[in-house]
Amino acid sequence: MSETTALSSLKIEEVPQKLQIKNYFDLKKYPFEHEALFKREKVTSVIGILNEIEPYAKDWLKNKITSAQKSAYKPEASVISEGSYNVILENGAVFKPAAIIGFSGSKDTHTIYIRKGASVIGANIYLNQGDIYVGEGTVIEPGTAIKGPVILGKNNEIRQGAYFRGNIIIGNNCVIKGELKNVLMMNDCQFPHTCYVGDSVLGYCTHFGNQATSANFGIMGGIISKTITLKIDDKNYDLNRNKIGIIMGDYAQVGCNAVSDPGTFLLPYTIVYSLVRIPKGIYGPNVILKNKSFEKGITEVASLKI
Structure with missing residues (x-):
């Protein structure tokens, strides 16, 4: 059995090309406000982004909220309100939630900060674990x-x-309907239908069709606890996480009812047809993935010409 290398032990220049951030996202062509996350010390690969979403978000939110002008807020009688929380509303913002759930204990109180022209109506807002910026x-x-x-x-x-x-x-100009957890989504993304995306990074102008799903945890994960490994250029790498959904480079697209295995990587302009099951691995760039209908377990990869 060949030796497995821990990805986290590698310096940024030692990381395989197929896991380097620059090969997934063109940040010069498509600037992203939170590019600083990619430059954090522990982010040496696209996998490193997943570990830094939470600490980066908490730091960014704290700085943004600390510098904002505080405002008085009293929920309407129809709003279910529980625990302690803060609300910052800029002029022209609309905030009429269905419920606000804050801290019930003695920990720090969290805040929702709503900028001008934003609208939050009939939503359930949970401020018991972290801040929210709209x-x-x-x-x-x-x-x-x-x-x-x-x-x-x-x-x-x-x-x-x-x-x-x-x-x-989430960046700017996105449309989202699905369930998200530990996700970084860049600008102009379209996830407008029911879907699941967890522990994932989604590049510029990426898209999920209706009912597409990115599995982020192996089917045996509740029985056998182990991290995800990946074979790249005949070498095995331990990705040091037991949950990885999908990493999508700029303009990658996933069709309706497609399902990706935990640890799926789509380089830019990788197109996945509807109903395809995407095995763990790295695909693209500039390819189409589609099923061969009469051959069980076969995924066909074809060239994409633009």
């Missing part, structure tokens, strides 16, 4: 549930039924 022009529809820490950029549309479970960073 950028200018972002609309959160009734029937959503948002658990901090969460950063939402500008002009996003968060559709009815969306469930944000914390440790989430």
Whole structure:
């Protein structure tokens, strides 16, 4: 059995090309407000991003909220309000939630900060675990549930039924309806239908079709506890996480009802057809993944010409 190398033990220049951040995201062509996350000391690969979403989000939220002008807020009688919390509303922001759940103990109180032109109506807001930031022009529809820490950029549309479970960073101009957990999503992404995305990084203009799912935990994960490994250029690497969903480079697309195994990597312009099961591995760039209907267990990879 060949030796397995711990990815976290490698210096940034030793990380395999297929796991380097620069090969997934063109940050010069598509700038991202939270690019500083990629430059944190512990982020040496695309996997390192997943470990730093939570600490980066907490630091960014603390700085943003500390510098904001405080405002008085009293929930309407119809709002279910529990525990302690803070609300900062800029002029022109709308905040009419269905429920606000804050701390019931003695820990620090968390805050939701809503920028001008943003609208939060009929949503369930959880401030018992972290802060929430809603950028200018972002609309959160009734029937959503948002658990901090969460950063939402500008002009996003968060559709009815969306469930944000914390440790989430969203860029600008995105449309989202699904369930998200420990996710970084860059600008202009489209996840507008029911789907699940956990422990994932989603590049510029990525897309999930209806009912697409990224599995982030192995089917035997509750029985056998082990981290995800990946074979790259005949070498085995331990990715040092037992939960990894999908890493999507710029413009990667996943069709309706497709399912990706834990530890799936799509380099830029990788297109996955509907109903495809994507085995763990690295695909692309510039390829199409599609099923061969009459051959069980076969995934066909074809060239993509633009």
